[in-house]
Amino acid sequence: MTAAAGAVDGPRTRPAEMVMAWARRNTWTIGLLGFLIALLAFTRIIQPSYGVPGIQGLASAVLPLALATVAQAIVVISGGIDLSIGSMMALTSVVAASQMEGQGEAFGIAVVVGVLLLGLVLGAVNGGLVVVTRVPDIVVTLAMSFVWAGCALLVLKTPGGDSVDWLRQLVLGSLLVPFIPKAAVVLVVIVAVIWIPLRRSRLGLSMYAIGSNQLAAFRSGVAVGRTKILAYMFTGLFAALAGLSLTASTGVGTPVPGPYTLQSVAAVVLGGVSLAGGRGGVFGPIVAVAILRLVRTDMTFLNVDTNLATVAEGIILIGVVMAGSLIEMRRRRA
Amino acid sequence: MSGTTATPARDSWRTAAAWRSLFRDRPLIPLLALLAVLVVIIALVRPGMVGPEWAGVVLRTAVPLAILAGCQTLTMLTGGIDLSVGAVASMSGFVVATLVSGPGTPAGIVVALVAAALAGLVTGIGVGVFRVHPLIMTLGMSLVVLGLANVWQLQMVQTGTGVPDELRWLGSGTFLGIIPHSLLVFLPLAAVILLALRRTGYGRMLYAIGDNPVAARLSGARAWQVVVALYVISALMAAVAGFLLAGLTNIAAVTLADSYVLPSVAAAVIGGTSIMGGRGGYGGTIVGALILTVLTSLLSALGYPEAVRQVLFGSIIVAVAAAYTRVTSES
Numbered sequence: 001m002t003a004a005a006g007a008v009d010g011p012r013t014r015p016a017e018m019v020m021a022w023a024r025r026n027t028w029t030i031g032l033l034g035f036l037i038a039l040l041a042f043t044r045i046i047q048p049s050y051g052v053p054g055i056q057g058l059a060s061a062v063l064p065l066a067l068a069t070v071a072q073a074i075v076v077i078s079g080g081i082d083l084s085i086g087s088m089m090a091l092t093s094v095v096a097a098s099q100m101e102g103q104g105e106a107f108g109i110a111v112v113v114g115v116l117l118l119g120l121v122l123g124a125v126n127g128g129l130v131v132v133t134r135v136p137d138i139v140v141t142l143a144m145s146f147v148w149a150g151c152a153l154l155v156l157k158t159p160g161g162d163s164v165d166w167l168r169q170l171v172l173g174s175l176l177v178p179f180i181p182k183a184a185v186v187l188v189v190i191v192a193v194i195w196i197p198l199r200r201s202r203l204g205l206s207m208y209a210i211g212s213n214q215l216a217a218f219r220s221g222v223a224v225g226r227t228k229i230l231a232y233m234f235t236g237l238f239a240a241l242a243g244l245s246l247t248a249s250t251g252v253g254t255p256v257p258g259p260y261t262l263q264s265v266a267a268v269v270l271g272g273v274s275l276a277g278g279r280g281g282v283f284g285p286i287v288a289v290a291i292l293r294l295v296r297t298d299m300t301f302l303n304v305d306t307n308l309a310t311v312a313e314g315i316i317l318i319g320v321v322m323a324g325s326l327i328e329m330r331r332r333r334a
Numbered sequence: 335m336s337g338t339t340a341t342p343a344r345d346s347w348r349t350a351a352a353w354r355s356l357f358r359d360r361p362l363i364p365l366l367a368l369l370a371v372l373v374v375i376i377a378l379v380r381p382g383m384v385g386p387e388w389a390g391v392v393l394r395t396a397v398p399l400a401i402l403a404g405c406q407t408l409t410m411l412t413g414g415i416d417l418s419v420g421a422v423a424s425m426s427g428f429v430v431a432t433l434v435s436g437p438g439t440p441a442g443i444v445v446a447l448v449a450a451a452l453a454g455l456v457t458g459i460g461v462g463v464f465r466v467h468p469l470i471m472t473l474g475m476s477l478v479v480l481g482l483a484n485v486w487q488l489q490m491v492q493t494g495t496g497v498p499d500e501l502r503w504l505g506s507g508t509f510l511g512i513i514p515h516s517l518l519v520f521l522p523l524a525a526v527i528l529l530a531l532r533r534t535g536y537g538r539m540l541y542a543i544g545d546n547p548v549a550a551r552l553s554g555a556r557a558w559q560v561v562v563a564l565y566v567i568s569a570l571m572a573a574v575a576g577f578l579l580a581g582l583t584n585i586a587a588v589t590l591a592d593s594y595v596l597p598s599v600a601a602a603v604i605g606g607t608s609i610m611g612g613r614g615g616y617g618g619t620i621v622g623a624l625i626l627t628v629l630t631s632l633l634s635a636l637g638y639p640e641a642v643r644q645v646l647f648g649s650i651i652v653a654v655a656a657a658y659t660r661v662t663s664e665s
Contacts, residue, residue, distance in 0.1 A: 135656050150645035150647075153641035307485045313477050321467070325465045
């Protein structure tokens with residue numbers, strides 16, 4: 001017994017092996033990060049003027065999709081999928097914009113808190129319906145995407161409303177040194193404050209557990225239903241954050257859902273989260289979002305038709321997933 | 335005394351069980367009842383609206399949706415889904431519209447069908463051979479098709495586009511002002527799908543793969559060939575729906591059918607096809623498409639805005655899907 005415990009504890013005490021083990025667990029994310037850096041260098045070569053403004057533009061352009069992708073990653077890791085993220089973003093965005101119109105800066109704080117609570121409620125409704133009706137996640141969230149989009153149209157018929165100034169300033173420009181865009185800082189802070197403690201908590205472990213094998217998780221005493229609802233609530237929370245970032249960056253609320261739902265599914269898969277659940281994190285998907293955006297920028301610099309950029313996005317998505325499944329098939333055969 | 339109380343109790347239990355088995359074995363009956371209820375409500379709130387002409391309009395609107403929902407039904411039976419139907423349908427209608435003034439309508443239709451079949455072939459190979467998740471594969475394929483259609487649009491900007499008269503006749507024309515011409519396409523197609531699913535080996539194979547892929551493989555089904563053929567069929571059906579939709583709306587646009595993708599999944603789900611595979615059929619899907627179309631008609635007759643329509647749409651989908659799950663899980 002003590003020998004076994006020693007064998008388990010042994011490697012943890014040696015930093016070099018710890019780093020190696022960490023690298024092995026996160027091969028995909030590290031590879032993506034390397035690819036992103038190479039892509040940034042490539043961008044710099046083809047467009048020498050690409051610098052601080054470019055990186056700032058990249059950061060503020062990817063913020064809504066990055067937050068939507070984190071939202072999607074959380075529920076996919078728990079073995080579900082949420083096709084209503086785009087609609088939840090539209091709803092939270094119009095609620096924020098319509099309530100902030102003509103109000104003071106301080107009232108904006110109350111609105112932000114209220115919208116985040118709204119996101120939790122929307123997620124709880126989604127998750128509750130999935131657990132209570134036992135209808136597949138994809139069907140429930142597809143249907144709820146109609147409901148939330150309809151609610152968004154009830155709040156605002158046409159794009160409108162306003163954003164308080166501090167919220168707008170939050171995602172614009174850079175912090176301290178020009179190389180650090182505020183939008184990236186906001187993203188890092190949000191993820192660090194919510195996701196990292198969540199992942200280390202008991203609840204986070206339960207989420208991974210029900211995602212990888214629901215029956216096994218149930219038999220080991222995980223409250224499957226409660227965990228699932230909480231996972232959907234965190235998804236709703238991040239969707240609300242994404243909606244707020246939309247309001248902040250555009251200054252208005254738009255009641256029609258953008259293309260965020262399906263793009264978030266694509267980015268999650270590219271980021272190394274298995275659609276079967278239980279595997280992956282949120283950093284890979286965030287890097288994948290940046291890569292997809294940068295590929296599009298590069299194609300503009302190279303004077304390639306932007307429509308071909310859409311084609312390239314599709315091919316990258318299919319190619320990467322195909323390569324992943326080929327590796328998986330090889331491994332299984334070996 | 336106890337006898338008299340026991341008998342009604344057992345009877346009500348019996349009827350409950352009978353109701354459940356009715357829902358389980360003949361899902362078409364409750365669906366048709368729901369459809370009838372919706373029609374009756376329309377007749378009550380807007381007297382004089384329900385009539386042959388109204389039915390013709392509903393049918394004409396429902397046909398493209400029913401065909402696209404057929405794509406979802408077939409792919410969902412194997413445990414898949416086809417999110418590329420919107421892009422493929424729009425692309426097909428658009429390609430025909432751009433080729434009218436040059437090579438002519440028949441050539442345009444052939445080109446569009448070949449393009450759709452190619453897209454379906456690639457999707458099928460991805461799903462069947464490389465085991466890519468159908469959601470991701472069809473999502474990626476819809477990006478590719480949409481992008482290529484946009485490139486094509488830029489190439490064709492000089493020649494101009496116009497929906498050909500033949501497609502307009504087929505998509506929006508009617509016999510005697512009532513019976514839509516699109517039924518000429520839809521009825522044979524629906525008959526083939528219904529027969530193929532019930533009577534042919536290929537149709538049963540779709541159920542087998544969706545129900546238990548491992549068992550299907552062990553009993554000799556070449557799953558990958560079935561899946562490749564399936565996605566080609568689905569893309570071809572989407573192309574046909576695209577022709578009818580272009581004719582119905584008289585619009586040729588590369589995003590024309592995008593708004594039909596989610597309703598097509600919804601129609602299949604309402605019709606009782608399980609998204610997990612192995613259960614369902616096309617009959618229910620047709621009724622599902624009719625229910626969604628009649629519901630739209632009802633809500634616009636009531637003067638409700640688009641917002642309320644969407645909320646009710648979503649709620650009904652959840653309610654019907656929950657009823658199905660309840661009924662089938664208690665067996």
